[in-house]
Amino acid sequence: MKLLQARISEIKTINEEVFSMRLEFDNSFIFRPGQFIDIKVSEWDSPLLRRPISISRKISENEIELLIKIQGTGTKQMRKKMIGTEVDLIGPLGNGFYLDDLVKELPLLIVGGGIGIAPLKSLVNELKSRGYKNIDIVNGFRKEPYGKEGFDTFNYHEVDETKEGIFVTEFVENNLLNRPYQQVLACGPKPMLQILSKMFNEKNIPIQISMEEKMACGIGVCLGCAIKVKKDLFNYTYKKVCVDGPVFYGDEVIFDE
Numbered sequence: 642m643k644l645l646q647a648r649i650s651e652i653k654t655i656n657e658e659v660f661s662m663r664l665e666f667d668n669s670f671i672f673r674p675g676q677f678i679d680i681k682v683s684e685w686d687s688p689l690l691r692r693p694i695s696i697s698r699k700i701s702e703n704e705i706e707l708l709i710k711i712q713g714t715g716t717k718q719m720r721k722k723m724i725g726t727e728v729d730l731i732g733p734l735g736n737g738f739y740l741d742d743l744v745k746e747l748p749l750l751i752v753g754g755g756i757g758i759a760p761l762k763s764l765v766n767e768l769k770s771r772g773y774k775n776i777d778i779v780n781g782f783r784k785e786p787y788g789k790e791g792f793d794t795f796n797y798h799e800v801d802e803t804k805e806g807i808f809v810t811e812f813v814e815n816n817l818l819n820r821p822y823q824q825v826l827a828c829g830p831k832p833m834l835q836i837l838s839k840m841f842n843e844k845n846i847p848i849q850i851s852m853e854e855k856m857a858c859g860i861g862v863c864l865g866c867a868i869k870v871k872k873d874l875f876n877y878t879y880k881k882v883c884v885d886g887p888v889f890y891g892d893e894v895i896f897d898e
């Protein structure tokens with residue numbers, strides 16, 4: 642984790658809610674797929690807190706891309722920034738996806754929901770660089786799908802949930818549940834992650850889930866992003882998404898009833 646300065650090298654509109662932003666650093670920026678950065682969005686005190694943003698993908702050794710959904714004051718201010726603007730950030734933060742135990746020859750399933758596709762782009766690029774080929778990818782959207790570049794080099798499916806009348810979880814259950822995956826890796830809304838975790842836990846297939854929680858500090862001090870996880874067979878404890886996650890195994894997370 643470092644306090645860093647970067648320059649905005651590109652901003653592109655994806656749709657009315659989503660935009661991409663590229664940040665350029667003076668030196669190389671190294672991260673693991675699934676990690677995030679905490680950006681100071683204003684030069685003033687409003688909003689006071691930084692905004693946690695997933696790192697979408699690496700463009701070069703010193704340039705990264707973010708995929709950002711406009712959800713409030715902070716992200717609205719980010720969208721209005723100009724190319725060349727200097728930004729203050731902390732990162733990389735958190736624990737990303739655990740890839741070292743995966744086997745190249747065995748199949749993987751990757752599932753994204755909405756803006757949850759952001760960290761999956763760097764994940765897919767990393768797996769591709771390691772020689773993985775047997776990967777199914779499913780991304781679900783409530784509005785018009787976007788951002789398939791990089792995903793479509795594998796067995797890729799887009800689910801327009803409004804148009805097709807089914808959720809991405811239903812697509813997985815109806816079409817992919819019986820395939821012999823070594824692991825599932827997913828990022829998206831909590832209800833999606835809860836359903837997928839239950840689905841694959843019952844089949845004894847490990848699933849890694851990148852949790853989306855509101856974070857204030859991003860470094861584990863404020864405890865605002867704590868989630869309930871299993872401690873042993875009968876007890877539970879709490880872990881902080883910002884430092885212990887955001888990636889957890891689905892069989893350890895206790896979702897709200």
